[in-house]
Amino acid sequence: MRVLITGGAGFIGSHYARQLLGGAYPEFADAEVVVLDKLTYAGNRANLSTVADDPRLRFVQGDICDAALVGELMRGVDVVVHFAAESHVDRSILGASDFVLTNVVGTDTLLQAALAAEVGKFVHVSTDEVYGSIDEGSWPEEHPLEPNSPYSAAKAGSDLLARAYFRTHGLPVCVTRCSNNYGPYQFPEKMLPLFITNLLDGKQVPLYGDGGNVRDWLHVTDHCRGIQLVAESGRPGEMYNIGGGTELTNRELTERLLTELGADASMVRPVADRKGHDRRYSVDHAKISAELGYRPTVDFDEGLAGTIRWYRENRAWWEPLKPGALVTG
Ligand SMILES: NC(=O)c1ccc[n+]([C@@H]2O[C@H](COP(=O)([O-])OP(=O)(O)OC[C@H]3O[C@@H](n4cnc5c(N)ncnc54)[C@H](O)[C@@H]3O)[C@@H](O)[C@H]2O)c1
Numbered sequence: 119m120r121v122l123i124t125g126g127a128g129f130i131g132s133h134y135a136r137q138l139l140g141g142a143y144p145e146f147a148d149a150e151v152v153v154l155d156k157l158t159y160a161g162n163r164a165n166l167s168t169v170a171d172d173p174r175l176r177f178v179q180g181d182i183c184d185a186a187l188v189g190e191l192m193r194g195v196d197v198v199v200h201f202a203a204e205s206h207v208d209r210s211i212l213g214a215s216d217f218v219l220t221n222v223v224g225t226d227t228l229l230q231a232a233l234a235a236e237v238g239k240f241v242h243v244s245t246d247e248v249y250g251s252i253d254e255g256s257w258p259e260e261h262p263l264e265p266n267s268p269y270s271a272a273k274a275g276s277d278l279l280a281r282a283y284f285r286t287h288g289l290p291v292c293v294t295r296c297s298n299n300y301g302p303y304q305f306p307e308k309m310l311p312l313f314i315t316n317l318l319d320g321k322q323v324p325l326y327g328d329g330g331n332v333r334d335w336l337h338v339t340d341h342c343r344g345i346q347l348v349a350e351s352g353r354p355g356e357m358y359n360i361g362g363g364t365e366l367t368n369r370e371l372t373e374r375l376l377t378e379l380g381a382d383a384s385m386v387r388p389v390a391d392r393k394g395h396d397r398r399y400s401v402d403h404a405k406i407s408a409e410l411g412y413r414p415t416v417d418f419d420e421g422l423a424g425t426i427r428w429y430r431e432n433r434a435w436w437e438p439l440k441p442g443a444l445v446t447g
Pocket of ligand 1: 157182
């Protein structure tokens with residue numbers, strides 16, 4: 119079996135690759151893995167260092183928009199797990215072109231090549247942000263897509279292309295939509311690693327607006343296990359939400375971090391709210407639970423403590439990345 123992982127040098131894709139090669143997914147125990155990654159600012163070979171010597175891993179630096187390369191790599195592939203994307207909302211507010219290119223055109227390039235190569239399963243990793251913002255309750259998969267940022271609009275475009283390749287061509291595509299991931303190896307401009315690394319350095323953390331925006335937190339290990347369930351047994355043409363079950367306002371999360379890292383409220387720097395800032399995300403993951411037996415298993419307190427410990431112990435990983443991090447406000 120051969121698995122093509124796009125974006126496998128990023129935060130979530132590298133976790134999936136490390137888990138797979140480490141034997142966490144018995145159904146894929148003997149799989150050969152091809153990682154295709156452009157190594158943008160968010161991609162990092164160091165994220166794969168623990169599996170770099172595994173003879174089953176082949177790393178290819180390249181762009182998912184490169185049709186010739188993608189076509190060549192797709193030959194003989196059984197399963198595609200597509201993580202590659204421009205993923206930071208704040209960057210999409212400054213300029214959306216790269217988001218449209220990678221997230222929409224790149225996904226289309228992969229879908230076309232997967233169709234030609236007759237791959238057995240294509241898992242398109244998407245986001246809860248495609249649904250927009252919800253004040254109460256949780257979104258089921260049938261909810262209309264109402265993306266509000268250029269990032270989520272580009273992701274929604276790629277979701278619709280994935281659906282269309284199933285409807286039009288019968289390509290066995292599944293789409294997963296997850297909530298906010300956390301864990302080790304996340305680029306230190308996303309909220310959680312930015313705040314942890316700032317506090318480790320004795321620096322203030324920038325909190326958007328009134329801090330009342332609500333996010334559901336999902337440990338990257340649970341997310342990748344959900345993706346794996348979909349890769350193995352998801353029904354072609356279906357969408358699956360993957361949630362973590364821990365909703366917190368950004369202020370509540372910040373207070374948890376201050377406590378864990380021995381800092382006080384003076385370390386919080388309120389900044390003007392993000393443009394178009396979605397107030398609340400909440401996915402209903404009843405479908406993947408009922409159909410595929412998914413449930414989040416990482417306790418949030420333990421997951422957060424482990425994540426903080428990882429950043430504390432891996433300064434050599436994140437310190438060189440901090441100058442490239444986009445910090446607004
Ligand atoms: N991080 C989250 O909380 C979260 C939440 C919901 C959905 N997602 C989705 O999960 C996926 C992975 O997210 P992440 O947080 O690991 O992102 P990331 O930004 O950490 O990693 C993205 C990876 O894709 C690579 N890449 C970017 N453009 C490319 C291109 N044109 N060709 C090849 N490779 C390219 C980058 O080099 C990087 O390694 C994304 O599709 C994202 O939309 C993430």
